[in-house]
Amino acid sequence: QQQVKQSPQSLIVQKGGISIINCAYENTAFDYFPWYQQFPGKGPALLIAIRPDVSEKKEGRFTISFNKSAKQFSLHIMDSQPGDSATYFCAASPSGTYKYIFGTGTRLKVLA
């Protein structure tokens, strides 16, 4: 059973635009929400992460927005660049376990 639902499946954005990827979760025990970025032929790498005690975290052009009551979180990429073209995975981890649950991924393409 998929516990983290990610949308959209694919996304095309013009250079300089804003890319938005959304995730929703069901398990209220989740308390760590990372986003991973994966380039073709490579393994995923941590991009940014948030814990539920804050509603937003920003690192450079990347921002996570977190809505605990709606059980949703999203990744915003400001001023999107062609180099941001990759697959993005959201994930969630319950407290005290080692079991990350990943979303199904979003393939982002930023047009030059």
Added chain:
Amino acid sequence: NAGVTQTPKFQVLKTGQSMTLQCAQDMNHNSMYWYRQDPGMGLRLIYYSASEGTTDKGEVPNGYNVSRLNKREFSLRLESAAPSQTSVYFCASSNEFRGITGELFFGEGSRLTVL
């Protein structure tokens, strides 16, 4: 610093053959994981090892076995490969602080095709 190293990078098997995917990390991490990645399915946990000498099942363990050989190495074995095991396999490692799992560091993947 190599991070997480997986071998082989590519492998083609026939149905019923066996093989072992090898993984080693040089970051002194306690925990290691095996994931499979399939189109439209994201990353699914096969097995993980919280520390040397321990292993546990993830979401999709059927058809696989693992061995945590030492702190550095964690292998994944397919005893009798099936076409449904055609996938890209990723090994990862992480460390914990006060019981909270940290960042996952992934290898570059092993692409397996079962004919």
